[in-house]
Amino acid sequence: KVNVRRATQDFGRYQNLIKDHSITQQQFEQAEATKETAERQLQALVESRKQAVVQTNAISQASTATGSQVNVANSMIRQREVEVDEAKLNLSYSYILAPADGLISKVNVQPGQFLQAGQSTFSIVRENQLWVVANFKETQVEKMKVGQKVTVHVDAFDGHPFEATLTSFAAATGAKFALLPPDNASGNFVKVVQRLPVKIEFNNASDSMLKRLRAGLNVAVDVHLD
Structure with missing residues (x-):
């Protein structure tokens, strides 16, 4: 715009000078050409600016549309992830x-x-947890304690003693948890020796005979009192 304004001002002065024959016709035509060139350059720049604005708006709109599409895609992905998790949960119910x-x-x-x-x-x-529950008379447990060594004799494998350890005493006698526990509230009391369940766990995990043991087999145990 500055070049156009300067060229226009110069051309106006040259118009006055040509009337007085102070300049040549060639100088006047050169000033006129300079003015027209500046105007065309300005017009070209204006058109370029308009095109740039249009392109910028188009890019901005495309970017906005792309952002919206990305948000929609992310929402769909999250929804599909929830559906996959639900499908995995339902599949787990089939096992x-x-x-x-x-x-x-x-x-x-x-x-x-x-x-x-x-x-x-x-x-x-x-299979990985084998133990024996031995029911000792209450008169036998006085010197027994946790950690004592025990030898277990299984009737099914009479010639093979098993090494074990006394690990715990039951919190109550077997009669307390019987289907019909004795009730002495009526005064008819007959003293009966109670039996206390004692848990004994096998020691030697490498003993191949342990794999042949089955629940419910009859055993006899020897507790080594200290």
Whole structure:
């Protein structure tokens, strides 16, 4: 714009000078050409600026549209992730997982049978935790204590003694948890020697015979009193 204004002012002065024949016709035409060139350059710059503004607006609109599309895509991704998590949860319901490793026994279901929530399907005998519950008379436990060595004789494997350790005493005698515990409130009291359950755990995990033991086998135990 400055160049156009200067060229226009120069051209106006040259118009007055040409009337007085103070300049040549060539100088006048050169000033006129300079003015027209400056005007064309200004017009070209104005058009370029308009195009740049249009392009900037188009890019801004495209960027806004792209941002909206990205937000929509992110929302869809989050929704699909929730659906995937829900599908994984539903799939997990189709698997029946045992609470522990062991041998299955006493199966209570048949192929094709429908199961109900909380229904017992089978029993599990854990292999990695073997112990004996020995019922000692209350008159025998006076010198017994946790940590004492025990030798276990299993009737099924009479020639193979097992090494074990006394680990705990029950909190009550077996009679207290019987199906029909004795009630002496009526005064009919007959003293009966009570038996106290004692837990004994096997020591030698490398003993191959331990794998042959089964729940419910009869055993005899010898506690080594200190």
